[in-house]
Amino acid sequence: MEVRIDALTRVEGEGALDIRIREGKVEDLKLRIYEPPRFFEQILKGKPYHTIPDITARICGICPVAYQMSGVQAVEDAFSVKITEELERIRRLMYYGEWIQSHALHVFFLHLPDFYNVSSILELSKMEKSLVNAGLEIKKAGSKTLEKLGGRVSHPVSVKVGGFYKLPESLEELEEPLERAMDISFSLLEKFKGLHFPKMELKDIIFVSLEEEDYPILKGHILTSDGMRIRKEDFKEFFEEYTVEYSSAKRSKRKDGKVYATGPISRFNNCYEKLSPMAKEYAKRLNLEAPEKNPYKSILVRMVEIVHCLERSIKIVKDYRRPESSQIEYKAMEGKGYGVSEAPRGILWHSYSFDKEGKIKSADIVPPTSQNQDVMELSLLLGLEEVLSQGEERIRDESEKVIRCFDPCISCATHFLRVFIS
Amino acid sequence: MQVKLENPYRLREGKVKRVIKESENVFTFYIETQEEAFPGQYNMLYAFGMGEAPITIADKGTDYLVHTVRAVGDVTKHIHTLREGDVLHYRGPYGNRWKIEEAYDKELLIISGGLGIAATRWIFQEAIDGRHPIRRVLHLYGSKDYESLLYRELYHRWEEKAEFLITLEKPDERWKGNVGLITELIKKTNISKDALVFICGPDPMVKACVLELEKKGVEHEGIYASLERHMKCSVGTCGHCMIGPFFVCKDGPVFRYDRIKEYFERKEV
Amino acid sequence: MPFFLKKDRIEVLFGRLKERYKIIAPKLVDGVISYAYVSTMDEVPFGYRDHQAPGYYRIKKEDTKELFTYTHPWNSPKSFLHPPELTLLKAKRKDNRLEFLYPMPDERYALFDVRPCDLYAIRTLDRVFLTKAPQPDPYYAFLRENLFIVAVNCNYATDTCFCSYMGTGPEARERFDLCLTELRDGFLLEVGSSKGDKLLEGLKLEPASEEHLREKEGRIRSTLELMKVGVERDGLSEKLYRVMEDTYWEEVGRRCLACTNCTQVCPTCFCFDIVEKNSFELEESQRVRVWDSCFNPSFATVHRFNIRESIRSRYRQWLMHKFAYWMDQYDTYGCVGCGRCITWCPVGIDIRREVNILASKA
Amino acid sequence: MKIGVFKFSSCDGCQLAFFEMEEELFKIPSISYFLEAQSVNEYGHFDVSFVEGSVSNREDEERIRDIRQRSKVLVAIGACAVSGGIQSVGNFEELLKTRPIKDYVDVDYELAGCPISAHTLRDFLMTLLHGRTPSLPDHPVCLECKRKGKVCVTVSRGEICLGPITRAGCGAICPSYSRGCYGCYGPVSRPNLEAFLKCFPQVEEPIKLSFNAYNKVYRENLWKSE
Ligand SMILES: Cc1cc2nc3c(=O)[nH]c(=O)nc-3n(C[C@H](O)[C@H](O)[C@H](O)COP(=O)(O)OP(=O)(O)OC[C@H]3O[C@@H](n4cnc5c(N)ncnc54)[C@H](O)[C@@H]3O)c2cc1C
Ligand code: SF4
Numbered sequence A: 001m002e003v004r005i006d007a008l009t010r011v012e013g014e015g016a017l018d019i020r021i022r023e024g025k026v027e028d029l030k031l032r033i034y035e036p037p038r039f040f041e042q043i044l045k046g047k048p049y050h051t052i053p054d055i056t057a058r059i060c061g062i063c064p065v066a067y068q069m070s071g072v073q074a075v076e077d078a079f080s081v082k083i084t085e086e087l088e089r090i091r092r093l094m095y096y097g098e099w100i101q102s103h104a105l106h107v108f109f110l111h112l113p114d115f116y117n118v119s120s121i122l123e124l125s126k127m128e129k130s131l132v133n134a135g136l137e138i139k140k141a142g143s144k145t146l147e148k149l150g151g152r153v154s155h156p157v158s159v160k161v162g163g164f165y166k167l168p169e170s171l172e173e174l175e176e177p178l179e180r181a182m183d184i185s186f187s188l189l190e191k192f193k194g195l196h197f198p199k200m201e202l203k204d205i206i207f208v209s210l211e212e213e214d215y216p217i218l219k220g221h222i223l224t225s226d227g228m229r230i231r232k233e234d235f236k237e238f239f240e241e242y243t244v245e246y247s248s249a250k251r252s253k254r255k256d257g258k259v260y261a262t263g264p265i266s267r268f269n270n271c272y273e274k275l276s277p278m279a280k281e282y283a284k285r286l287n288l289e290a291p292e293k294n295p296y297k298s299i300l301v302r303m304v305e306i307v308h309c310l311e312r313s314i315k316i317v318k319d320y321r322r323p324e325s326s327q328i329e330y331k332a333m334e335g336k337g338y339g340v341s342e343a344p345r346g347i348l349w350h351s352y353s354f355d356k357e358g359k360i361k362s363a364d365i366v367p368p369t370s371q372n373q374d375v376m377e378l379s380l381l382l383g384l385e386e387v388l389s390q391g392e393e394r395i396r397d398e399s400e401k402v403i404r405c406f407d408p409c410i411s412c413a414t415h416f417l418r419v420f421i422s
Numbered sequence B: 001m002q003v004k005l006e007n008p009y010r011l012r013e014g015k016v017k018r019v020i021k022e023s024e025n026v027f028t029f030y031i032e033t034q035e036e037a038f039p040g041q042y043n044m045l046y047a048f049g050m051g052e053a054p055i056t057i058a059d060k061g062t063d064y065l066v067h068t069v070r071a072v073g074d075v076t077k078h079i080h081t082l083r084e085g086d087v088l089h090y091r092g093p094y095g096n097r098w099k100i101e102e103a104y105d106k107e108l109l110i111i112s113g114g115l116g117i118a119a120t121r122w123i124f125q126e127a128i129d130g131r132h133p134i135r136r137v138l139h140l141y142g143s144k145d146y147e148s149l150l151y152r153e154l155y156h157r158w159e160e161k162a163e164f165l166i167t168l169e170k171p172d173e174r175w176k177g178n179v180g181l182i183t184e185l186i187k188k189t190n191i192s193k194d195a196l197v198f199i200c201g202p203d204p205m206v207k208a209c210v211l212e213l214e215k216k217g218v219e220h221e222g223i224y225a226s227l228e229r230h231m232k233c234s235v236g237t238c239g240h241c242m243i244g245p246f247f248v249c250k251d252g253p254v255f256r257y258d259r260i261k262e263y264f265e266r267k268e269v
Numbered sequence C: 001m002p003f004f005l006k007k008d009r010i011e012v013l014f015g016r017l018k019e020r021y022k023i024i025a026p027k028l029v030d031g032v033i034s035y036a037y038v039s040t041m042d043e044v045p046f047g048y049r050d051h052q053a054p055g056y057y058r059i060k061k062e063d064t065k066e067l068f069t070y071t072h073p074w075n076s077p078k079s080f081l082h083p084p085e086l087t088l089l090k091a092k093r094k095d096n097r098l099e100f101l102y103p104m105p106d107e108r109y110a111l112f113d114v115r116p117c118d119l120y121a122i123r124t125l126d127r128v129f130l131t132k133a134p135q136p137d138p139y140y141a142f143l144r145e146n147l148f149i150v151a152v153n154c155n156y157a158t159d160t161c162f163c164s165y166m167g168t169g170p171e172a173r174e175r176f177d178l179c180l181t182e183l184r185d186g187f188l189l190e191v192g193s194s195k196g197d198k199l200l201e202g203l204k205l206e207p208a209s210e211e212h213l214r215e216k217e218g219r220i221r222s223t224l225e226l227m228k229v230g231v232e233r234d235g236l237s238e239k240l241y242r243v244m245e246d247t248y249w250e251e252v253g254r255r256c257l258a259c260t261n262c263t264q265v266c267p268t269c270f271c272f273d274i275v276e277k278n279s280f281e282l283e284e285s286q287r288v289r290v291w292d293s294c295f296n297p298s299f300a301t302v303h304r305f306n307i308r309e310s311i312r313s314r315y316r317q318w319l320m321h322k323f324a325y326w327m328d329q330y331d332t333y334g335c336v337g338c339g340r341c342i343t344w345c346p347v348g349i350d351i352r353r354e355v356n357i358l359a360s361k362a
Numbered sequence D: 001m002k003i004g005v006f007k008f009s010s011c012d013g014c015q016l017a018f019f020e021m022e023e024e025l026f027k028i029p030s031i032s033y034f035l036e037a038q039s040v041n042e043y044g045h046f047d048v049s050f051v052e053g054s055v056s057n058r059e060d061e062e063r064i065r066d067i068r069q070r071s072k073v074l075v076a077i078g079a080c081a082v083s084g085g086i087q088s089v090g091n092f093e094e095l096l097k098t099r100p101i102k103d104y105v106d107v108d109y110e111l112a113g114c115p116i117s118a119h120t121l122r123d124f125l126m127t128l129l130h131g132r133t134p135s136l137p138d139h140p141v142c143l144e145c146k147r148k149g150k151v152c153v154t155v156s157r158g159e160i161c162l163g164p165i166t167r168a169g170c171g172a173i174c175p176s177y178s179r180g181c182y183g184c185y186g187p188v189s190r191p192n193l194e195a196f197l198k199c200f201p202q203v204e205e206p207i208k209l210s211f212n213a214y215n216k217v218y219r220e221n222l223w224k225s226e
């Protein structure tokens, strides 16, 4: 039997899935991403360094801040710019805003309908109006943060190498929506606890995240669940990208051949201890413990991360005083730089080299969705075991559900340089 | 200090008494009101959520006034949905009037092009009602085709009292009268040099008629034209309707031709 | 009778204003002197100097004890009397009927530090919206009547200032409530209205001496001398009417971006659009007045056809309106010589130069 | 009213505008096709189709023609659909071939922006729902910049700002954040490019880097000269 899903729904971007089943077993399974590649690395070549945050943001309209943050970090790395703590805090706040907005979007708009067996949030809102409204409020807190700091939710305009073009006088107006989102998140605990999660265990995979002073988001080195700590500049020594014939997106695996996952579950499993107190409390009340190996429960981890971001954001907002200067001075120079941060969907790695004037000589970007394609296929194999005998419709349905757990972003995955046919 | 001023943006309401379908996209509305107004003036008609549009007061009785509206955009299309008994919100009247007294003891020539007849209907009816000492009243009306002729039910009465001539640009077999542009009709018509002329129609038509009238020896001082421009406020403050130093909304819409000539005839003023 | 005010006493004046009004005063915003709400006098950029030229604006802190060392802010009183966005009416659907509300603005502003050019511009706007309008505009009237004006005479003029040529400055002559002239060791304080009198009520004030008056005159004179480039005002509108078909308009039209900046910063340009703001399900609709510009391609469209398609003709509309049509409409020029349109034109078109060239062709 | 939302080569940011409409998203009657929002979709006939992204290959080309055929009104949303987007910069370097929607089919409306703003989308949808004819701005960002009371960054700090030739709609965000507009809404329909470039020759580069570099106005006036 062949099961085809020509167009995955409720994911960002467009992809397809082909499954071949023989004698009750999956014989072949292909996650096909068919969106044409957009050649960002090539486009960046020759452009001045300062265009990086604006251009790379366009790789993904859902997590542009992630691109901006990894991007400026790489440039600052190359030019030896050290950002002040004060400015770093505001960068974090902006990034939290994106996590909140993007996670809430995924949790409520894309993922939650699966647990209620409805087609969309529009239908969900007819049966669970208050739940949907709550989701909107949480998302709004993130959107407002982004708008305040960057002018708009998607492709904000304020981020630059060395800091920000301009910072707001005050952030007071964010306090109320953030605090409200926090209350609302807690009020939803019972709802989330009551969701039904199919069983699945990702036994043999490696969880990969960043590690830094706080729960990882803005920077740091790479940490694997089997105990490796890798400097950002060495990323490519341990992880390699490869392509498959049936998909227009690159993939990534660890050089030792191990399948790995990046994203909320990996962060949670690797860095649980660094979550904010309220986020820990939230996890506890959801009976969520690290390591959590059931990808279906990623929705819970996203909620925990939302709470973490809200708590950290509220603190930053309350302490905020506009810095004397919104940016620090620097000079462009020849060299190579690396930037890595935790996009909502996982590790986003950038590296660039520049000539004397700061023109980009080469660019290399590895987004989270590229990295998660193998683990998605693996999870599909596991997730489909139970339903293989239940007919095409059910298989199709379950496949999409499994894929959604990873919140893949296909626009990110197809940004890349060139298709190698393997 | 309390500011107590009449708010020019305040809307009033009038009930639709009667709706006449003139043609496929032109309707005439009779609105209940006792407001004072003069021929040549216009109202701003309001459509909820759509905006306002300046519309000529086509006629007036003791307790109603008449608007003829062509549905071209948001406001006018909305107005077309109104039926008997509905309420129309409007403000006005605005603008100046046709100076009929200038025609005393003279010939009065009215030239209407297309929907422009909405702006001349009332003054034409006044001119022929016998109260004004006018020597001769002549009305030339040019229309695209038979279907778009307006006010057909009035022609009979008009023809009895004055010379009312129609020309059609693209007639069909139903039409027995004049054929061609309105300028052709002017050419054919006997008009005295000192006739007073009222024109309303699209800009190019007005210009062409003036040329034709010049040939007949009519002076620009004897020609009045009613103009159409983009309008938002109607009280001379939004600036959109400016033509040279004039605001069409308050200094017009009726202008003596010699006064606006140099702006009107110039390109892009 | 003019008074003399010691330097530090200006705080008292400011304090009194603050008790009664929302104070709008010059303030540094993004490195530019701007009219904005201020709550203390410290926010006023005393001691700063603005350097303006066509398409250029920078400020510098001066080493001086003088306070009013700058010229007018980049924006003008227009922003508060004829705000860029103002709701004219709110309509609401209720049981198949419409209900209308006409919200009158309720701010009581004190404009602290209005320069003579802008004071004259207020007078011009008064004509547009009140005295020469067929129906006075109540929204403007409300804001205007509640307005308290503290004028300040100019001790400095920047390169784009030409008020003296337009006959509007550098001395304020009328329509202020109070007027200050900064002198060597204090201020000359003139009262222009009973409102001004009332604000000073109970303050012990020292009458100004002859010498103070002489110093003021001297200062005004030296400011006047700073203005080297202007326009010849006499007979200007007649001359311009004569050159409406000149080919020179084409030349300016080639340089102008039609970006609308000149019309927006001009303290007298009043043109506006009215737009609908609707609720999603159309239960409610507002009519909102927003600034427009004769450079906007949609400004003069009739039946999808833009009467002023070329930039040349839009530039002509703007300049002719300011210096010719305005005279016929409002019995005054539409230009007060503040120079804002010169400074804030991104490509630095200098209206003085264009006017002079055109007039010389008549 | 049957609505369809379609994606071609793009970043998804314009579709996000639908979600950013928040409560009002739920007031749109009958979204029949929108892969990112719902799992049950009907690919039939559409009253209004919104198309995000640029057309990059044969399949895309066939798909857009098919969508056009099924749609009464077709709306291109965002710089990718209107101008080709950032990826179309690759056209000049012969990296790939990707084109705006209008190069293949008739487009009824174009919503500018990289991305479009939720606010614009809301107004546009609302206007259609109310039975009005949408009217989209053709004036420059400068007018919005002044209506918002923002100081000109070109004059006060010598920043390069594409505001004078860029279509309004964003609310002058960049000048509000003390930086020059980088043209993400694309050019107004008739910019005075010659005058602008003469005064600011250094803007040519940012225009050519921009998300609208492949816009017809620039394609015909800027790249041709080379
Ligand atoms: C003094 C005066 C008197 C008038 N008297 C009458 C009268 O008696 N009867 C009458 O019918 N009209 C009259 N008009 C004309 C009428 O006011 C205009 O046609 C008015 O614009 C209609 O408003 P609207 O909102 O319906 O159309 P609008 O939306 O303003 O549309 C006006 C024109 O623009 C076109 N248009 C609409 N939408 C767009 C768009 N998105 N982009 C480009 N073009 C577009 C329309 O096709 C139409 O041609 C008068 C005008 C004036 C100045
Ligand atoms: S035209 Fe220019 S100089 Fe004159 S008042 Fe307006 S902005 Fe000032």
Ligand code: SF4
Binding pocket: C259, C261, C346, D141, D142, D143, D145, D146, D150, D151, D152, D153, D154, D155, D161, D162, D163, D164, D172, D175, D180, D181
């Ligand atoms: S900052 Fe840019 S958009 Fe604003 S006025 Fe200046 S040139 Fe125009």
Ligand code: SF4
Binding pocket: A157, D114, D141, D166, D167, D170, D171, D172, D173, D174, D175, D180, D181, D182, D183, D184, D185, D186
């Ligand atoms: S100012 Fe320009 S670049 Fe910035 S958001 Fe607006 S259109 Fe885009």
